[in-house]
Amino acid sequence: MTSLALIEAAAERLKGHARRTPLLSSPFLDDIAGRRVFVKAECLQHTGSFKFRGGWAALSAMDPELRKRGVIAYSSGNHAQGVAAAAKAHGAPAVIVMPADAPQLKIDNTRALGAEVVLYDRAAGESREAAADPLITERGLTLIKPYDEPEVIAGQGTTGLEIAEQAAEQGVTKADVLVCCGGGGLTAGIALALEDRAPSLRVRPAEPEGFDDVARSQASGKIESNPTPTGSICDAILTPAPGDITWPLLSRLCGPGLTVTDDEALRAMALAFQRLKIVLEPGGAVSLAAALFHRDELNGDAVIAVATGGNVDPATFAKALSRFA
Template sequence: MKIPTFADIEAAASRLRPYIAHTPLLRNPVLDRRLGARLLIKAECLQLTGSFKVRGAFNRLLIMSESERKAGVVAWSAGNHGQALAYAGQCLGVAVTVVMPSDAPRAKISGTERWGAKVVLYDRLTESREQIGQDLALQNGLVIVPPFDDPDVIAGQGTAFLEAIRDAQVVGETPTMLLCGTGGGGLIAGCALSAEGSGMDIRMHAVEPVGYDDMGRSLAAGRLVSNNPAAASICDALMTIKPGEIPFEINKRLLGPGYTVSDDEIREAMRVALQDLKLVVEPGGAAALALALSRPELVRGQTAVIMVTGGNLDLPTLASIAAPIPDSFEVKR
C-alpha cells in the first residue's frame, strides 16, 4: 500500500496550478458572531466542474504515462469524480468511462456526458460499481482511476487544504480546526497530510450523513466498517459503503472523532450558504457547515476551516431548499 506524503501534495500543487482554480477562503462576520467562532469557508463549490474532485482527477492523469493515457481510463463515481475526470480527460486528450448510479442527480450525469465521457449506469442496491468498473477495465484495457482510494488522487485533493492554510496565513489567521464532509475519506486524508506537513496543530474531524458514518465508526473501532447501502440520505456524494483503505491508514492516525448531521441540518446549511454566503452548495458539500451551525459548541472559540466541497445539484433540489430563512434565525445553542 503506497501512502502519499506531504511532498506528494506539494508536488501536486505545482503540477495542478495551470489546470485548476484557486478557490477563495470566505469570511462572514454574521455567522462568526452567531457561532462565537472564526469560520474560514473554503469554497470548493466554485472549483472547476463544481467540486474539489478535479484536483485529484487531474493529478492522477498528469502522473500517468503516455501509454496509459492512450489506453483510456475508467472510474466509478456518485457524480463529482466522474465530472472531474471527464473534464480532465477532455483537456488532456484521455478517453474516460464513468460508472454512475442510475439515481444520481441528472445534473451530475449530464455534466459528465457534457465533458465527453461515456457513462455506464448501475443500480446501487443490486450491483457493484467496483466490479463493473473492473470488468470494463479488463475487457477494454482501461486504467482504473478510483475516486478516493488512490495515493495520487489523495495528494491532489490535499492541495485544497494546503491552499487554505496558506491563504489563511496571508490574512493573519491560524486555523485550529478543520471540518470536512467525508465519503470515502480521500479529501480529509489529503487535508490531514497537508496540516501535518505544514507543522500545524489542527483538530480535524470528518462529517458524515446519518446512516453513512462509516468513517466515524471505523475510526472509533480501529478497523474498517461498512454502511447499509439501503440507508437513505440526501447527500448522494457521501453515500459510500466503506472508507478507502489508503485514506483510513492516514485518517486513523491523524483525525479526531467523526460527527454526523441529519438531512434537515444539511438543508438548513444549504439555505444559510445560499442566503449568507451567496453559494449554491449541494447536500454533501454542505455537511461541514451543517455541523458548525447545528453544534456551535464544537467550533466556539476556534478558527475553523469549513470545507464546502461541491455545488452540483439539480435545479428542483435547489428550489426546494431556497425557502426564505426567518429574520429571527438563531443558531442552536
C-alpha cells in the same frame, strides 16, 4: 503511499489548471457560530467540486502511453465529472460507468464533458464491475478510484496546502478544519498537508447522521461500515466505509468526527446562499452545518469548513431556501 511530497508534486501539476478557491466569511455566520467561520469554497472548483483536483492529479501522473489508451471510473456524481473533465483536458478517452437509473441530467453532463457513459442495470442485478471489466481488458483502460488511490488523495490534499496559506493570511493559527467526509480521500489529503504546513489546524471529518462510519471507526479504532447504503440527501458522501488507504491516515491524523442531520445541512445551504452567495449541495454543506450548529463540540475562536461541492438539483436547492432562508 500519499505523502507531503506527493501532494506538493500534485500541486505543481495542478498549477494553472485547478482553481485556487477562495476562503470566504461573513460576520453573520460568525455570530451564529460564536467564533470566526471560514469557508473554503470548493464548490467553485472546476466541475463544481474538489473532485477535479484528484482527477487531474491522477491523469497528469499517468504514463503517457497508458493515458492514451484511456481511463475509467465508477461514479454517477462528482468523481465522474472531475475525471471526465481532467481526461478531456489531457486528450485521454474517459469511460464513466453509471447506473442506468442515474438522473438523465448527470448522464448528459458527463457526456458533455467528453466522456463515454456506459450504463448498467442495477435493478436487473448487473454490477458495475461486470460492465467495466471487459472494457478494462479489451481497451487497456486504467481505473481511477474515487478515494483509495494515492495520486487521487494527493490531488485532494492540494486543498490543504491552500488552506494553510489562506488561514495564515487571515491570522488564524489554531482551528478545527471540518471536512465533509465520504471515503476519506479529501479528509486524509488535507490532514496530511496540514500535518506539515499548519499542525495546529486539526482536521475533523463531518458526516451525515446514519452515515457516520468514519466517526464510529475513530471511536472503535477499526473500520466500521454504515448499516444502509442510502437514505440521506447528502448523496455525495454516502460511502459504505472508510477506505483501506484512507483509514490509517484518518485514524492517525484526525480529531473526532462530527455528525449533522439532513435538516442542518439544508439550513447551512440556505445560509451559504444568503451570506456567502455560493451554491452548496447537501453533502457539501455538512461541514458548514457542523461549524454553525455544533459549536459546543468545537474548540478555539475560529473554525474552517471545507464546502466540498455544489452539484445540487434546483428542486432540492429551492427546498432548502423555502424551508430555511
